[in-house]
Amino acid sequence: MSELPQDLLQRVFGYPEFRGPQQAIVEHLAAGNDALVLMPTGGGKSLCYQVPALLRPGVGLVVSPLIALMQDQVDALRQLGVRAAFLNSSLDAATAAEVEQSLLRGELDLLYVAPERLLTPRFLSLLDRSRIALFAIDEAHCVSAWGHDFRREYLELTLLHERWPDVPRIALTATADPPTQREIAERLNLTEARRFVSSFDRPNIRYTVVQKDNSRRQLRDFLQSHRGEAGIVYCLSRKRVDQTADYLVEQGFNALPYHAGLDAKVRAHNQRRFLREEGIVMVATIAFGMGIDKPDVRFVAHTDLPKSLEGYYQETGRAGRDGEAADAWLCYGLGDVVLLKQMIEQSEAGEERKRLERKKLDQLLGYCESMQCRRQVLLAGFGETYPQDCGNCDNCLHPAETWDATLAAQKALSCVYRTGQRFGVQHIIDVLRGSESERIQQCGHDQLTTYGIGKDLDAKTWRSVFRQLVASGLLEVDAEGYGGLRLTEASRSILRNERRLSLRKELPSRKERERNVRGSIVVPPADMSLFGALRELRAQLAREQNVPAYVIFHDSTLRNIAEHRPVTLAELAQVGGIGGTKLSRYGERLIELVREQG
Known part of the structure; x- marks a missing residue:
C-alpha cells in the first residue's frame, strides 16, 4: 500500500478517522485476506470494501442484488472523485459496452454488478482479462435458503474463490442471526475467513x-x-x-x-x-x-x-x-x-x-x-x-403496568373449550360479554355457562387478553382451519388454578398520541437560517446533476457547517463528509453562502 488507509479516508471521503471495526477490516482486506462482516445498517459497511479497493491495484468488484440502487451508489462515489460504474440490465448495449471497455483498460476503481450478470461466461471472460483488487459480496444474507431475501445466484458465488483464489473476498450483511451467519460462511466458502461482528444495536x-x-x-x-x-x-x-x-x-x-x-x-x-x-x-x-x-x-x-x-x-x-x-x-x-x-x-x-x-x-x-x-x-x-x-x-x-389476569384467563380458556375450540377470538369475546347476536343464538352459545361471564371487561381488554394468551403459549391458532382458537397443554395449570398469571395493562390511546416528539436533525435556532439556506443550495446542486440531494451532502454535514460557519477552504476541509473532490467542487459556493448569512 502506497497510502495509509486513514490518509485515503480523509483525502477521498472527508472523514478524519474510521468508526468501530472499520480500520481493522480495511487493513485486513487490503493485506489480501478474506473477511465476513456483520455490521448494522448505517454502521459504514461500504467503506470496508471501498477503501481497500482504492488501496489495492485493480478494480474492486461489488456483487449486489440491488439493481435499482446501483446508480445512486455510483453517483455518490463519482461525487468523491472515485472512478465507479455499474453493469446491469438497466443499461443499453452501447453504454454497457463502454463500461466493459473501461474495465479492460483499467480505468475503474469500483464496478457494481448483479450476480446474474457476474456469473455469465461473457463477464467471467472479461474478468480473466482484468486486474481484480477484491470481490465484495454485499447483502450476503441472500445466500440463506431459509432467509427472507434468498437469491439462488448467490449459491454459485463460490466460483469466485475457485477461479481467482488469490483475490481477497469480503461478504457483508446487516441482517444475520447466528444460524444465518454460519450458513453464509459455509455457502460462500468463507469458514476460514476472519469474522468481524459489530453490535447490532442502532441506538438512534x-x-x-x-x-x-x-x-x-x-x-x-x-x-x-x-x-x-x-x-x-x-x-x-x-x-x-x-x-x-x-x-x-x-x-x-x-x-x-x-x-x-x-x-x-x-x-x-x-x-x-x-x-x-x-x-x-x-x-x-x-x-x-x-x-x-x-x-x-x-x-x-x-x-x-x-x-x-x-x-x-x-x-x-x-x-x-x-x-x-x-x-x-x-x-x-x-x-x-x-x-x-x-x-x-x-x-x-x-x-x-x-x-x-x-x-x-x-x-x-x-x-x-x-x-x-x-x-x-x-x-x-x-x-x-x-x-x-x-x-x-x-x-x-413508559414501563408497562401489570394486573393479575388469572381469573380473566380462566374465563377466556373455559369459553374457548365450551364453544368447541373452533371459533375465532371475536366470537369468543361476544360470548363472554353476553352478546345477543343471531350467530350466538344459532350456535346455542347463549346457553353455555361461560355466556356473559366477561361483562366486567370491555372488548378492547379482552382482545388484549387473548393476544397475550396466544403469545404466552396458553392458546394456539388453528391455522389449518379458519383461525379458531384451541387450548394447549400449558393452559391446564391456569384452568386448575395451579399458577397465577400477570398480563400487561394496555396504554390508553391518549398516551400513544402523547409521545415524545423529537426533531430529526437538532439544529440550534441561531443556526436554522443558514441550515435552511444550505439545504436550498444542496437541492439546487442535486437538480443540476440529476442526483439525490444526500449524494451531494448529508444533513449532518450541513448542520456542522451551519454550526461552525467555516469561511476558508482550510476550515471547511475540517468538516466531516467533505473530501478533496467535494472541497474543490463546492467549497467556494459554500463559503460564499456562509459569509452572506453572516
Whole structure:
C-alpha cells in the first residue's frame, strides 16, 4: 500500500478517522485476506470494501442484488472523485459496452454488478482479462435458503474463490442471526475467513409497539410528528398498501405506493421520487427497501405484523442511517397472527421450513408482547446481550403496568373449550360479554355457562387478553382451519388454578398520541437560517446533476457547517463528509453562502 488507509479516508471521503471495526477490516482486506462482516445498517459497511479497493491495484468488484440502487451508489462515489460504474440490465448495449471497455483498460476503481450478470461466461471472460483488487459480496444474507431475501445466484458465488483464489473476498450483511451467519460462511466458502461482528444495536432508533385499535387513525397520529419527513410505511398486502397510501394523501401527506402489482415503470418512478425528493412517505410491501441507501429516513412504520424478528430488524434498519434520531413503530393485533399462521400452513413449503417459520413468528410475537426493554429482546434474537435498559423504547419510557389476569384467563380458556375450540377470538369475546347476536343464538352459545361471564371487561381488554394468551403459549391458532382458537397443554395449570398469571395493562390511546416528539436533525435556532439556506443550495446542486440531494451532502454535514460557519477552504476541509473532490467542487459556493448569512 502506497497510502495509509486513514490518509485515503480523509483525502477521498472527508472523514478524519474510521468508526468501530472499520480500520481493522480495511487493513485486513487490503493485506489480501478474506473477511465476513456483520455490521448494522448505517454502521459504514461500504467503506470496508471501498477503501481497500482504492488501496489495492485493480478494480474492486461489488456483487449486489440491488439493481435499482446501483446508480445512486455510483453517483455518490463519482461525487468523491472515485472512478465507479455499474453493469446491469438497466443499461443499453452501447453504454454497457463502454463500461466493459473501461474495465479492460483499467480505468475503474469500483464496478457494481448483479450476480446474474457476474456469473455469465461473457463477464467471467472479461474478468480473466482484468486486474481484480477484491470481490465484495454485499447483502450476503441472500445466500440463506431459509432467509427472507434468498437469491439462488448467490449459491454459485463460490466460483469466485475457485477461479481467482488469490483475490481477497469480503461478504457483508446487516441482517444475520447466528444460524444465518454460519450458513453464509459455509455457502460462500468463507469458514476460514476472519469474522468481524459489530453490535447490532442502532441506538438512534426508538422502538415502539402498539396494539391495533383503528390502525389508520393510529398511523395518522404517529405520523403527525413526522410531517415533511421521509419515511416508509409497511403493509402486509398490496390492497392495504393502495388503501393506506390513498388515506395518507387525503390526510395531507406526500405518500406513494410501492408493490409488485404496480406497473414496473410506476414502481421505478415512485422509488426514484422517494430517493431524490425530500419528505416522501413510501407505503409498501416488503418488496421495497432492501439495501435502501437513503440516509435521512426518519421513520419506519409497520401497520401489520412482520414475518420474523430478523425481517423486522432489517426493515426498521432503513431508518436513521445518518445516525440521527429515528422511529420504528409497529401496530399489530391478533388478526395479524392468525393471518400469518394461515399463510405458513397454506404455503407449499416443506414441514421443516414451516416449523422454522412458526418458530420465527413466535419469536417476533414474544418481542411484541414483552414488558422487557425492546432493545434487549431484539438484540438477544441475534445472540447479543444488551447489558441495561436502553431508555429509548416504549417499554423503557413508559414501563408497562401489570394486573393479575388469572381469573380473566380462566374465563377466556373455559369459553374457548365450551364453544368447541373452533371459533375465532371475536366470537369468543361476544360470548363472554353476553352478546345477543343471531350467530350466538344459532350456535346455542347463549346457553353455555361461560355466556356473559366477561361483562366486567370491555372488548378492547379482552382482545388484549387473548393476544397475550396466544403469545404466552396458553392458546394456539388453528391455522389449518379458519383461525379458531384451541387450548394447549400449558393452559391446564391456569384452568386448575395451579399458577397465577400477570398480563400487561394496555396504554390508553391518549398516551400513544402523547409521545415524545423529537426533531430529526437538532439544529440550534441561531443556526436554522443558514441550515435552511444550505439545504436550498444542496437541492439546487442535486437538480443540476440529476442526483439525490444526500449524494451531494448529508444533513449532518450541513448542520456542522451551519454550526461552525467555516469561511476558508482550510476550515471547511475540517468538516466531516467533505473530501478533496467535494472541497474543490463546492467549497467556494459554500463559503460564499456562509459569509452572506453572516
